[in-house]
Each structure stands twice: as structure tokens, then as C-alpha cells.
Amino acid sequence: MTATEQRFREFKMPDVGEGLTEAEILKWYVQPGDTVTDGQVICEVETAKAAVELPCPYDGVVQAVHFDEGVTVDVGTSIIVVDTNPGAGPAEAPAAQAAPAAEAEEEAEPQGRQAVLVGYGAAPSSTKRRARKAQPGAAGASSEPAAAAVQAELNGHAGAAVPSAPAPAAPSLPTAERPLAKPPVRKLAKDLGIDLATVTPTGPDGVITREDVHAAASATAPAAEAPAPAPAAAVATGGSEAVRARETRIPIKGVRKATAQAMVNSAFTAPHVTEFITVDVTRTMKLVQELKQDPDMAGLRVNPLLLVAKALLVAIKRNPEINAAWDEENQEIVRKDYVNLGIAAATPRGLIVPNIKDAEAKTLPQLAAALGELVATAREGKTAPGDMAGGTVTITNVGVFGVDTGTPILNPGESAILAFGAVKLQPWVHKGKVKPRQVTTLALSFDHRLVDGELGSKVLADIAAILEHPKRLITWA
Structure with a gap:
């Protein structure tokens, strides 16, 4: 050097x-x-x-x-x-x-x-x-x-x-400089077959705009060629330019782009199966209120998601075969002796899935602390890439949006994802009588290449049983 x-x-x-x-x-x-x-x-x-x-x-x-x-x-x-x-x-x-x-x-x-x-x-x-x-x-x-x-x-x-x-053969020309244009405008020019070097820019500092490209396309169209009839929707709204003026186009990049690619790859690579179960979680909701008053949980974030996460971890302990991954290249099923529990988080930049490393080894207070830190970091947009790598199973809490449940798509490389729906007061048969009870619906999606219906059903049934009778967190743990 x-x-x-x-x-x-x-x-x-x-x-x-x-x-x-x-x-x-x-x-x-x-x-x-x-x-x-x-x-x-x-x-x-x-x-x-x-x-x-x-x-x-x-x-x-x-x-x-x-x-x-x-x-x-x-x-x-x-x-x-x-x-x-x-x-x-x-x-x-x-x-x-x-x-x-x-x-x-x-x-x-x-x-x-x-x-x-x-x-x-x-x-x-x-x-x-x-x-x-x-x-x-x-x-x-x-x-x-x-x-x-x-x-x-x-x-x-x-x-x-x-x-x-x-110069190797001819003097350099000023026109050799790459025209200034944003990526969406470059794509538009490519789609229309327009060379940006031939377009006259009207934007600030010589930047080529979308309108400049459309103007160049109109100028290069053969004069004798009859214009194609406009689509009915375009005619009804005053033409394509009028429609475009009423639209907002957002470039696909960053987290949104990566999420889209990952979801497409997952949906069309792993054969998804989703099973549902509706469960009475009245006892779990009472336990949440009791834990909030527990001195050992002081200063920690205690909510239903915490107990759902703990229930999933116990269900995995009872059915460890579900905590696995499909290795297509080596044609192997990779079972994992650790659980990196992912929590899907909606952020201003898009959906991310950070995970709690070795979640199965954490006590309930430790799990609560990890969940609180994970959520706070995600909201601030400070989640590190390493915190999103190596997940094994995921929970998506759609209930916070008032949604009953859904059919979640697997996080790439994982075998299962649990959707936790909204907890609502509903009429429910309890001890032979119809009573108002706190009820929710759970949905478990899994990779059917390595998780068959029996295994997936056992895991979902175990989670529901724990949430219905949370004392099983002690007897099954």
C-alpha cells in the first residue's frame, strides 16, 4: 500500500x-x-x-x-x-x-x-x-x-x-455521461423501449422525469399508426395520465422487497398446511392479571402473548420433531435441539421477524424481558440483522388488530408458524351451561414435507390445552 x-x-x-x-x-x-x-x-x-x-x-x-x-x-x-x-x-x-x-x-x-x-x-x-x-x-x-x-x-x-x-479511437463526448433518472423512470423507459440518452430532461438539475419518457415515446411513435383504443377504465376516468395522477407509486425496496421475495419463495417452495382450533382462554387471561401483580414479574411486559409463547415452547418440548428444517440441497430433515422463537413485528419499514435465541431455556421472567426488548427494538427500527437470523418457529399476533385468525405463511427455513387471534368474550358451554367466556382462535401453518397431519395436530392441541388449563405449564414443563 x-x-x-x-x-x-x-x-x-x-x-x-x-x-x-x-x-x-x-x-x-x-x-x-x-x-x-x-x-x-x-x-x-x-x-x-x-x-x-x-x-x-x-x-x-x-x-x-x-x-x-x-x-x-x-x-x-x-x-x-x-x-x-x-x-x-x-x-x-x-x-x-x-x-x-x-x-x-x-x-x-x-x-x-x-x-x-x-x-x-x-x-x-x-x-x-x-x-x-x-x-x-x-x-x-x-x-x-x-x-x-x-x-x-x-x-x-x-x-x-x-x-x-x-481516447482510444475517438474523442470523448459529453453525451457519454449516464443520463440522470430514478430507478422507476429507468424501468419505464426500458419497458417502452426508449433510450434515455435521447430524452430531453425537464426535472431539477437535469433529471429525466416520467413525463419526459412518455413525451419521448409519443414523439417516436409512427405517425401513420392508428392509436390503439384506450381501455374502458382509462376512457371512463379521462385517460391513463388522469388515472396515474390519482395514484401513488412507492418503489419496492428495503425490508418490503425482501419480505415479498421471502414470502413468494416460501409459499411456492414449502407445501403449507394450516389447522385451526378455537379455545376457551378464560383461565389464561386470569393468570395474566395475576402475573402482573407478581413481584417476580415487576417491571416486565406481561400480556397474553407471553403465555402463548410459553405454551408453544412447552408443546415443542413434547413434540420436538416439529422444530426442524428441510434441507433441500442435502435431502435431509434437520431437527434442532434449540428453539429460536420468532415474533412477527409490524414496523414502519415493513414486516420483520426477529427471534429470541434459545427461548426454550428461559424462565417466564426471562422470556418476558426478551419479548419486551424485542418489541421495543423493532419499533425503533434498530433490530440488528443477526437478531433476525436462525429462527426455528414463529408466532404472529394478529389478534392485536382485532382479527380472529389467519393462514400465516412460513418464515423461510422454518417448519411452523402460529397465528394468535383476538381474545373475545363469547357464549361458550362451560360445565354444561352456556356462559360468557374469553375465547380465541389459533391457526398453525406447517411445512407438510416434514410435518405430517398427526404431528401438526398434536402440537396445536397441546397449545390449546395449555391455554385452556395453564396449570399444565407446570405439569407438562
Whole structure:
């Protein structure tokens, strides 16, 4: 590694999860010129699993921030440059005057160890960053002269203006710059067969808009070709543009994109079977109220979900074959001697399923504490990727929305998921008489490749029996 490379260190987008390929920059906490220390959080990014804060691995001064907030960046792409020896003098100043020439389409990659988060490896990337127009006051614009200077240093041109790269056959043309457009607009252009390089942009700072693409498509349509008749719905509402004006289109990315892919893969890979049971949980609801007054549960979150989770853990202990996974590659059923209990949580970024590691070994107070921490962390959007990995079974509490029950889809890699419905006061036959009782409906979905009907039924029946007579938590545990 050269002296220049040792001084100007590039921090690349790490893989902060398990095989993730990209992350969106949500917020920058530093700007060019700021002093940073090793371990200081420099930005927050959203991956396909959760929002994660990235710490800087260097001490020094920020020289360049390559991407603005809201931009999705591939893993392995440099996002920030830190001058680790700012006292050495402004070696980059002469090169900064040649910023237009130094800012090339493809950035040089420093040799040697890549800076990544502890425990994660940055995947190699061939991502190329396009030159961006200067914007007064914008983070990306303010970093361009410094970025060009640092790049000049890395390319070995410190102290002199950077000469233009020789053209192999013809002089470089300004039109070679990649047109500016958001991903949904690029997809629209691709669907319509429009080359973005031929589109005249009307958006701020030369950004191509959806309307620009539609205008280009209309201009390239053959004049003699008769327009196709508009669909009845479009005619009734005044045409497709009028319909589009009344719609809100949200890009599919981050947690929502990952959830969608996982659910499709699960639904069409594992043959789902769902069984239902309606149960009188009056005694369980009374126990919840008693536990709230118990000194051993002081300060802990005590609710029906806690006892449902404990009932599921006891049912798994009595029927351990259900705590397994299907290994398609090796054609094996993998039975697990531990239970990582997943709890489906609705967050502003979408559905996530963090899990409580080794839940079967926890006492009721410990389980309550773990549940409370899991829910609080999920609501804050701070769930770490590791907390969502390795789940074995899951509970989804649809009852909090007033829903009786549902047919839940398995979390990928798991064999079963339990839906806990709303607890309602209903007429129920109790000791030979119809009385008002607290009643709920449970639904258990399971992978029929490794869980047959008998096993699934036994597990669901055990859960119901415990909730009907919670003293079984003692006699069966």
C-alpha cells in the first residue's frame, strides 16, 4: 500500500447482513471537513432486513462523501473518504483545481485490506459512479473537489494537474455521461423501449422525469399508426395520465422487497398446511392479571402473548420433531435441539421477524424481558440483522388488530408458524351451561414435507390445552 493510499482511506459499503447486495443511505451524520474517530457512527443505512448504523473504522478528517441521502449503493462501493493524516499538509490542493479532469467515470480501487465492519466482509463490486453536477449547499456537490483531489492522489498525480485520459479511437463526448433518472423512470423507459440518452430532461438539475419518457415515446411513435383504443377504465376516468395522477407509486425496496421475495419463495417452495382450533382462554387471561401483580414479574411486559409463547415452547418440548428444517440441497430433515422463537413485528419499514435465541431455556421472567426488548427494538427500527437470523418457529399476533385468525405463511427455513387471534368474550358451554367466556382462535401453518397431519395436530392441541388449563405449564414443563 502506497503512502497516499495509507493516508486517504476509502470506506466501502459493507455487507451488514447475510449475503446482502445493496443498502440505501438513510442519513449522513458527517460531512466533508468533519473530524471522525474510529468507531464513530457516520451514517444510517437501510438494508433488505433492517436499518443499521455504520461506524467509521478510521481516525481523521472526512474528505469526500460520494452519495447523497436516499441513494441505494451496492455492497463494495466506496461511500466516504477519510484523510487519516490531515496534518501532513494540503497535498491535494493543486489537484483539486483539476477536478473536472480528475473526476472520471470509473474510480480507482486502492490495493490492500478493505475497510469493513467487524465480522462482515465487503463483496467485490464493479460498480461505477457517474459524475454528478455541482449543487451549491448539497452534500454530494461540496465533496466533489475533495473527491477529485483524493482520486488524483490515489492515481499518482499529486501536486500536478491531472491530464485527460487519451481516447482510444475517438474523442470523448459529453453525451457519454449516464443520463440522470430514478430507478422507476429507468424501468419505464426500458419497458417502452426508449433510450434515455435521447430524452430531453425537464426535472431539477437535469433529471429525466416520467413525463419526459412518455413525451419521448409519443414523439417516436409512427405517425401513420392508428392509436390503439384506450381501455374502458382509462376512457371512463379521462385517460391513463388522469388515472396515474390519482395514484401513488412507492418503489419496492428495503425490508418490503425482501419480505415479498421471502414470502413468494416460501409459499411456492414449502407445501403449507394450516389447522385451526378455537379455545376457551378464560383461565389464561386470569393468570395474566395475576402475573402482573407478581413481584417476580415487576417491571416486565406481561400480556397474553407471553403465555402463548410459553405454551408453544412447552408443546415443542413434547413434540420436538416439529422444530426442524428441510434441507433441500442435502435431502435431509434437520431437527434442532434449540428453539429460536420468532415474533412477527409490524414496523414502519415493513414486516420483520426477529427471534429470541434459545427461548426454550428461559424462565417466564426471562422470556418476558426478551419479548419486551424485542418489541421495543423493532419499533425503533434498530433490530440488528443477526437478531433476525436462525429462527426455528414463529408466532404472529394478529389478534392485536382485532382479527380472529389467519393462514400465516412460513418464515423461510422454518417448519411452523402460529397465528394468535383476538381474545373475545363469547357464549361458550362451560360445565354444561352456556356462559360468557374469553375465547380465541389459533391457526398453525406447517411445512407438510416434514410435518405430517398427526404431528401438526398434536402440537396445536397441546397449545390449546395449555391455554385452556395453564396449570399444565407446570405439569407438562
